[in-house]
Amino acid sequence: METEKIISELEFKAVRSSGAGGQNVNKVSSKVVLSFDLKNSQALSEEEKALLETKLFSRLTSEQILILNCDEDRSQLKNKAIVIKRFLDIITAGLVVPKIRKATKVPKSVIRKRIKDKMNLSEIKKSRRKPDY
Incomplete structure (x- = not known):
């Protein structure tokens, strides 16, 4: 992803703002x-477009256009x-591919410890019972 090339593809429109300014x-x-x-x-490859399309699905219009607003400051x-910063943050976060989780086997020592702890707890509870004569 080239930021300069993407920024050159952006379209800006200035609109009257609500909020601060009197x-x-x-x-x-x-x-x-x-x-x-x-x-x-x-600026984006087909794979990047597909990835962004799935990750930014809720933010895109039906024509696949991303629209962002900013009226935080009095200065245009x-x-x-x-x-622009917000847009670049969204795009870079959308292009991050999550690592694939590898399933690991539970070690036998962990299984043995769990069973031993269960037996120990069982013995403690047995010792609390009333003795039957």
Whole structure:
């Protein structure tokens, strides 16, 4: 994955933001909406696209477009930087392939210890019972 190539494929749109800014909110478009077309991306291989499609299924639109918003700051540039960082974090986390779990055999010593502990507990409980004459 090349970050520069992916960033060049991003589309940004500035929208009027809700939130902090007072009267400034009504005049300035500080909210940044990022959209990334996963299906038509040239920066990702087909395997990477398939992996991201399965991992980001709930975040993608029906046209395989990832949309992220940011209106945390009053500055459009800061919001753009925040949304790019968030996007890169999502993509890198989505491309991580989990390690395959290998089933291991339980050692015989562990089995012996468990049975010994069970017998010991059984003896303790037996000794607590009332003796039968």
